[in-house]
Amino acid sequence: MIIKRLTIKNFGKIHNKTLELSPGINVLYGENESGKTTIHTFIKSMFYGITRQRGKAAKNDAYTTYEPWENPGEYGGILWFECGGKNYRLTRNFYKNAPFHELLCESSGALVNAEKGAMEAVLGGVSEAVYDNTVSVGQLKSVTGQDLVRELQNYMASYQGTGDSSIDLGRAAQMLKMSRKGFLTQVDKRKKDILKEKEKVAANMEYLRQELNELEERLDSVAAKERNLHIGEENGGELLEQRIQKASRKRVYAWCLMAVFPVLGVLGAAFAPNGIVLTISLAAGILLGLICLGKSLTLGRELNKRIRMKERWLSRQEKLQWNRDGIEASSKEKEMAYCNLEEEYRECDAQLYLPAAEDVEIQALNMALETIERLSGSINHQVGGRLRERTSQILSEITGGKYTEVLMDENFKMSVDTGERIVALERLSRGTLEQIYFALRMAAGELLCGRESFPVILDDVFGMYDEERLCAVLKWLHKEQKQIIISTCHKREMELLERENIPYQKLLLS
Structure with missing residues (x-):
């Protein structure tokens, strides 16, 4: 997938702004509070919409945070992107009193409601949790969350059987447990x-x-x-x-x-x-x-x-x-x-x-849960190696071979192999930890977004990287030939790109 252009009509502090993006590396440069995170959130909201909370939670949810004070009726924008060899135009208005969600396939002329499952099909079934915990890395979010763990376990349990992550055994087990509780x-x-x-x-x-x-x-x-x-x-x-x-x-x-x-x-x-x-x-x-x-x-x-x-x-x-x-x-x-x-x-x-009817149902649910646990454990053993192998490969590349292998147990507790000894994460520097979690996110993104390569969005995530680490990551990103959107308030990313003769597009926010 490639995001070609986006027009923000009214979203947070940004009004009537258009950005043209290139297929390779894009550096979105601006001072603090210039709107870099707002653009990051706008892209995610265009793909997945904005879920409004209820009650007291609505005061601090994303809808309220980015709702414009002036002209709230134009709360939204337009996103042009290429996916699966087709060009699309996605238009959304998030205003609660007049919501509008339109997806136009410019290649075929098909026009559908973006809220009726069309976006899910276009995005290849990639959920918001997968997007948010792999290719979309926000400020202070470089450590994978519980959603990523659940999605990875689900992927491991379903990959061998279906070739994708369309079967959510984690959710199925959760539903079975809820039924059993009832x-x-x-x-x-x-x-x-x-x-x-x-x-x-x-x-x-x-x-x-x-x-x-x-x-x-x-x-x-x-x-x-x-x-x-x-x-x-x-x-x-x-x-x-x-x-x-x-x-x-x-x-x-x-x-x-x-x-x-x-x-x-x-x-x-x-x-x-x-x-x-x-x-x-x-x-x-x-x-x-x-x-x-x-x-x-x-x-x-x-x-x-x-x-x-x-x-x-x-x-x-x-x-x-x-x-x-x-x-x-x-x-x-x-x-x-x-x-x-x-x-x-x-x-x-x-x-x-x-035994009554409920006891028979509980027995059946227990058998189903045991089956899911056995299936999940068996496939985790088979497929978990793919995730560790790819994570280890990425980590070795961005560390210059200093760390050759990432080890993970069934609870995703990790350690690394230097080739001479095993080192627990607790004994590593924060910069190395950032590299390991970056490698895990990128590897998980490749596995979970297998149908379509999503743009990698990095929002001020290189703060703990020294020059050597940052240069290695930029080289790896360029080698992968994906669309990369780097939001930063520092110039060193652009300086290193120019020094290494890596092509990029600079986008200024004022």
């Missing part, structure tokens, strides 16, 4: 709900067990009272009935005797030989009749008493039977409820220990 939350909530329901069922079972024990005690009490209604070995009701029958027969005998004795007295008097016998017979008959009458009345009272006793006995028996029936019915109902609760309790246990 299922784990559901499982945890489900288990808590089941345990809560189990405790509730257990409490209801204990309450029913207490009620059943109370009903059993009441049933025992009714049984004891029923036993008390029996006299000896015989049924109390039958015995009372026998006594009533006996009392009734005695009363009948008494009534009969009461009627017979007066008749016998009269008959005795009728046949009496004299008056004394007559008197005695009548008196005896009347006296015996009265005695029988008294006995009959006594027996009547006893009979009524026996009848009332039986009625009370029958009433007590009926009440006890009613109580027994009620207790047994209530006990049967509660036993059925207890059995149902036991079944619910067993179901709760089964739900706790038997």
Whole structure:
């Protein structure tokens, strides 16, 4: 890719400025605060747009930082570039109330919306993170960030399978972990709900067990009272009935005797030989009749008493039977409820220990994550050498062979080989560290931007370089035959380029 021309209508402090860029090295020279970083940000924003933050974060985001104070409706510009053998014109207006994003292929005449995926296709799928951490090196950003580590790991995991970095296994793993977290939350909530329901069922079972024990005690009490209604070995009701029958027969005998004795007295008097016998017979008959009458009345009272006793006995028996029936019915109902609760309790246990749909999903997600980790680790071992090899080659060239190899572990912790010993990064000078990270960025850019060679944009990144280091880097950049945009507030880059007879284009910012 080659950026041919850019026109900034209104972006930050720059207004209505056009810059013509050459295919080779371009030096953008200007004093501090002259707008070099603004141009750097403008190029990135034209390729990838500007994402507006929300809330408090919006006060310091890129949109707010570079939003012009005057005429904000013209917030944007035009970028002409060549990519894939075709010429394009990219026009953007970032103004929030009237955004405009147009991509015109001047070679074919095709006109599309730059926000509908067209730019992604033109840029070969190179993400903003890759761009920002490889070919675009800003002030105080010469150390690779976490985005670069993730993109490199993703590249290593996908390069062998697809030949590019279109498959983002890092993102896939992250999405799987998020899904697993959601299922784990559901499982945890489900288990808590089941345990809560189990405790509730257990409490209801204990309450029913207490009620059943109370009903059993009441049933025992009714049984004891029923036993008390029996006299000896015989049924109390039958015995009372026998006594009533006996009392009734005695009363009948008494009534009969009461009627017979007066008749016998009269008959005795009728046949009496004299008056004394007559008197005695009548008196005896009347006296015996009265005695029988008294006995009959006594027996009547006893009979009524026996009848009332039986009625009370029958009433007590009926009440006890009613109580027994009620207790047994209530006990049967509660036993059925207890059995149902036991079944619910067993179901709760089964739900706790038997795998549910969420558990199956978690198991599947774990298997998928393990597969991704194995695949990533295997391909990292296979492809990681390409990154180390290219980084080592670049570092050896820009250090004059002083450092021959860069060593990296799986966490991208690096050391260097001088040919005689291994040196940890912590023991190297800041200038050498700048060279190592520069080499890593350039190597990663070649791997991650494999479809299209992007312009390398360096924004005041050579501050820690001495003259020898800077000269070596400039020679390497010229040898690679890429478009290079160097922003600087120093003249030594241009002086070294002229001394080494390296062609470049000078662009002045005032």
